[in-house]
Amino acid sequence: MDSAQLIGILATAIATATPLVFACIGETITERAGVINLSAEGTILLSAMVGFAVAKTTNSLLLGFASAAVVGALIALVVAYAAISLQQSQIAIGFVLALLCGDLSSFLGNPVVRIPGPTVPSFKIPVLQDIPIVGPLLFQSDWLVYISYALIIATWVYFYRTRSGLLLRAIGEQPAAAFARGTNVVLMRYLYTLVGGALMGIAGAAFSLDFKAGWSHRHTAGYGWIALAIVIFGGWNPIRVALGAYLFGILQSFASVAQSTIQAVPTQVFTVAPFVLMILVLVLTSSDWLDRLLSPLPASLRRTALQTIRVTPPAALGRTFEQD
Amino acid sequence: MKSNLLSRSNYYQVGSFVVSLLFIAIVIALSGVSPFQVVASLWDGAFGTADQFARVLSTLAPLLLCASGLVFTFTAGLYNLGIEGQIAVGAIATTALLRLLEGAIPAPLVIALALVAGTIGGAIWGLFAGVLNVYGKVNEIFAGLGLNFVAQGLTLYLIFGPWKRPGVASMSGTELLNESLWLSTFGNTEASPISLILAALAVVVTVVVIRGTHFGLKLRAVGQNLRASYVLGIPAVRQLLSSFAICGAFAGIAGALQVVGVFHRLIPNISSNLGFLALLVVMLVGFNALFIVPVAFFFSALNIGSLQLPLALQLESSLAGVIQGTLVLFAVLGRGFSERKNGLKNS
Numbered sequence: 001m002d003s004a005q006l007i008g009i010l011a012t013a014i015a016t017a018t019p020l021v022f023a024c025i026g027e028t029i030t031e032r033a034g035v036i037n038l039s040a041e042g043t044i045l046l047s048a049m050v051g052f053a054v055a056k057t058t059n060s061l062l063l064g065f066a067s068a069a070v071v072g073a074l075i076a077l078v079v080a081y082a083a084i085s086l087q088q089s090q091i092a093i094g095f096v097l098a099l100l101c102g103d104l105s106s107f108l109g110n111p112v113v114r115i116p117g118p119t120v121p122s123f124k125i126p127v128l129q130d131i132p133i134v135g136p137l138l139f140q141s142d143w144l145v146y147i148s149y150a151l152i153i154a155t156w157v158y159f160y161r162t163r164s165g166l167l168l169r170a171i172g173e174q175p176a177a178a179f180a181r182g183t184n185v186v187l188m189r190y191l192y193t194l195v196g197g198a199l200m201g202i203a204g205a206a207f208s209l210d211f212k213a214g215w216s217h218r219h220t221a222g223y224g225w226i227a228l229a230i231v232i233f234g235g236w237n238p239i240r241v242a243l244g245a246y247l248f249g250i251l252q253s254f255a256s257v258a259q260s261t262i263q264a265v266p267t268q269v270f271t272v273a274p275f276v277l278m279i280l281v282l283v284l285t286s287s288d289w290l291d292r293l294l295s296p297l298p299a300s301l302r303r304t305a306l307q308t309i310r311v312t313p314p315a316a317l318g319r320t321f322e323q324d
Numbered sequence: 325m326k327s328n329l330l331s332r333s334n335y336y337q338v339g340s341f342v343v344s345l346l347f348i349a350i351v352i353a354l355s356g357v358s359p360f361q362v363v364a365s366l367w368d369g370a371f372g373t374a375d376q377f378a379r380v381l382s383t384l385a386p387l388l389l390c391a392s393g394l395v396f397t398f399t400a401g402l403y404n405l406g407i408e409g410q411i412a413v414g415a416i417a418t419t420a421l422l423r424l425l426e427g428a429i430p431a432p433l434v435i436a437l438a439l440v441a442g443t444i445g446g447a448i449w450g451l452f453a454g455v456l457n458v459y460g461k462v463n464e465i466f467a468g469l470g471l472n473f474v475a476q477g478l479t480l481y482l483i484f485g486p487w488k489r490p491g492v493a494s495m496s497g498t499e500l501l502n503e504s505l506w507l508s509t510f511g512n513t514e515a516s517p518i519s520l521i522l523a524a525l526a527v528v529v530t531v532v533v534i535r536g537t538h539f540g541l542k543l544r545a546v547g548q549n550l551r552a553s554y555v556l557g558i559p560a561v562r563q564l565l566s567s568f569a570i571c572g573a574f575a576g577i578a579g580a581l582q583v584v585g586v587f588h589r590l591i592p593n594i595s596s597n598l599g600f601l602a603l604l605v606v607m608l609v610g611f612n613a614l615f616i617v618p619v620a621f622f623f624s625a626l627n628i629g630s631l632q633l634p635l636a637l638q639l640e641s642s643l644a645g646v647i648q649g650t651l652v653l654f655a656v657l658g659r660g661f662s663e664r665k666n667g668l669k670n671s
Contacts, residue, residue, distance in 0.1 A: 095403070095603065096604065101649075102645070104646055106640050107643050110640045217640075275471075276470070278470055279471075282466065282467075
């Protein structure tokens with residue numbers, strides 16, 4: 001494999017991962033606040049359909065993305081209301097919405113199947129695009145890709161470098177303590193669930209208006225379920241989650257190349273790989289096996305290794321919180 | 325007081341049902357067709373001919389099997405989203421055995437052994453999720469979803485790899501089974517008495533075990549309070565693992581029936597999403613095993629009836645899923661409302 005081919009694979013990987021980055025960051029924000037939005041698959045499908053239909057009729061990309069974000073936020077509102085206010089199982093409500101919104105997208109989206117529509121224009125950043133290797137890889141994409149880079153960094157900064165980010169993490173870890181310190185936990189959880197849902201909606205539009213422009217039934221190939229897996233794989237850390245999304249993109253784009261070059265390895269191995277990796281990471285990081293595995297190491301080294309490998313979910317994830 | 329509470333929750337159930345119907349009517353109206361036309365078309369599609377009714381029954385069997393299995397995991401307090409994969413692995417195990425023994429021993433015996441293989445395959449895949457959950461401390465939802473994709477990958481690998489049809493490997497699946505290995509049916513229809521008997525048995529066994537045995541009682545205890553039952557000396561680990569294995573076994577039979585009774589080969593979407601549909605069924609009945617039968621029948625009729633929609637009214641057949649999902653969504657919301665109102669009144 002020569003370098004041009006490799007750059008090709010990596011460029012495809014970034015394009016493949018971009019919708020996933022929006023969805024994964026959205027879910028990360030939601031889960032950090034202590035809520036699981038399991039509807040991801042349905043949210044992405046329905047917002048992809050609506051985003052495409054709106055952009056097509058109004059001929060405005062911006063309105064397409066905005067309506068997709070609104071759809072995502074509305075579905076998140078149902079999740080938040082059922083989970084936070086009615087204290088029903090987040091898993092049950094999210095799962096039902098995943099199926100319902102998926103079917104709604106197929107039913108209502110029937111008139112816009114496989115018709116051409118507007119797409120996000122590409123934009124090559126001057127000067128930077130001429131840098132060898134890095135240029136073609138990072139600076140010859142479209143607006144959405146650059147926004148996704150900014151989103152990753154902004155979310156990381158918000159989480160770990162701002163006071164409100166600290167509060168966000170607190171309501172997912174110790175809601176009772178955060179409430180005692182005067183945080184309106186319920187309001188904040190609503191807010192972050194809605195923000196996360198809106199980002200998932202944008203992920204949908206990133207499909208139908210950019211990556212796989214257009215709309216057809218089951219357009220997004222299970223990306224919602226994959227996003228849920230990647231958030232865990234990335235340990236609820238925006239940078240690690242994004243790396244997980246890019247790893248998935250690399251595996252996917254490698255699979256499509258491998259189909260023609262390496263016949264010995266079945267391509268299904270690459271498509272299934274993220275899930276096997278996710279399970280392995282989960283087993284390694286949440287069970288006691290990791291401690292045993294690292295026990296031969298000296299104490300200080302072991303502690304550092306544990307800190308870097310082990311990911312723990314927000315302690316209050318999926319739990320209801322009674323404010324009054 | 326008790327009857328008062330009961331009537332109150334009934335009131336919310338009826339209320340949520342009415343709201344569901346309104347929502348569904350609005351969705352249908354958005355597509356520009358009269359809801360009454362749609363109902364007529366759905367009815368016609370499910371019950372219009374003997375063939376169509378037989379198809380409803382052949383969908384009902386795996387749905388009842390999966391829903392029965394899910395009652396076990398739900399009772400233990402688990403969301404077994406891995407059921408789709410458990411169906412697929414059951415189907416794979418069945419196909420493997422059919423390929424191995426075809427022609428070597430009498431066909432009825434091959435079919436019987438293949439059903440056993442499917443049961444074991446599903447149980448192992450269910451147990452796998454259970455082991456990840458109990459010993460690996462992996463949340464059962466993500467273990468299940470992950471294993472679904474692994475099972476899907478395995479199915480595709482077999483269809484395109486070792487089990488591909490001579491000359492052409494395609495999404496249409498493996499080569500059709502020899503007709504002697506097809507499950508016997510009522511006349512020339514798709515419904516098989518054996519499938520229905522197995523499904524009925526599954527429901528009966530489930531009701532009896534959950535309501536009337538010591539095992540069921542312990543399972544309920546584990547489901548209601550894992551920590552407390554552990555302290556009280558109930559072997560929670562064994563209960564959790566058994567519920568995963570039982571659910572997987574029932575799903576495995578469903579997968580086996582899809583191969584020998586319906587498709588007569590292994591296809592990529594062998595589960596036909598019946599596992600997820602079964603989850604909706606169990607959520608709607610609130611884990612009461614007896615009500616599974618009418619709800620599953622209604623859902624099967626919707627699934628088959630909706631196949632008529634594209635032909636009769638140029639609508640998407642996914643309307644069936646919209647109706648099913650809406651009913652469950654509002655039932656969950658209605659339950660939440662009634663609990664909240666009752667809670668406020670009590671406090």
